Amino acid sequence: MNRTVLFIGLAIAAVVIGILFVGLGKDPQAIASPLVGRPAPEFALREVGTGNTIDLAQLRGRPVVLNFWATWCGPCWEEHPVLVANARMLQPNVQFVGVVFQDSEEKILNFLNQRGSSYPTLVDDKGKTAIAYGIGGVPETFFLDKNGTIVAKYVGPMSSDDIRVNLQKAMK
């Protein structure tokens, strides 16, 4: 009886340790999105500052880096110069687009005026676009191929290497 109980206890412990080992070994930034491999949800949103409407469908024909961000998000401040520099370097072959997440247009404009911008930033009224893209926090970035299919999602602030690695998937 004692041996049986010991065996059962060890088996349960082995399963729990196995699950923890697999879970903790994963990259927390690499969150699987059900949208990867699917056409990007369509939208046409107003650009901060100019008031122009940017339609995602019109950007087909080249890879798109779609970044959801906000001024109240610390990691977004860290990521912003990386995105601006990469956009300056890669556009027009790659289109960068920012979508504002739960923020005011005024704050976004102030931020962009102070810190610079090299790509359009769009207003997402009532967060419908963010919801459709499954945004849970910012920054989150989607990489679209030239056909408008989502090929990768990145959660957290990106480095230039992260952008390069994910853009390679979009270039295939």
Next chain:
Amino acid sequence: MIKRILLVLLVATTLSAQQLKVPDAEQFVGGPKGLPLAGESLERRTSEVSALLRCPVCQGLSVADSPSEMAVNMKGQVRELLARGYTEEQILKYFELSYGQFVLLKPKFQGVNTLVWLLPILALALGVAVVWMKLRKLEQAPAAKPAADAEEADPYLAKVRDLVNGGKR
């Protein structure tokens, strides 16, 4: 006349180019399959369906319970979809296609999620088995001597009994 038609076409093209568009549930789950709701039933169903969705920016709160802006927006979208005639199943599917099964507070009986449903039952079965084995072992153990035998063997008690009964047993 031609100039006027061209002008109308130009204005129409400009207006359509300026028209804002947000992603729609129809892109994900097709058209509504139910009846549009309104009034009290709409509010009641909005609360019920929102209670099945996890707020993605909260710690273990449903969309119905969370006061966060994200949850308020999601609840607003649930209300809008119900008002358009989308069914509960379609609405849950729409959010699942955006967020994954993480957004469903009641996990589906498939894949790894099966463990969530089966492990409590297995744990209960294991507990019952352990108790049953323990009881069976107790039944098989030799019965303890009756108290009367123990009293008979005790010389002190025997002496007391003799004194009380006047030497008769």
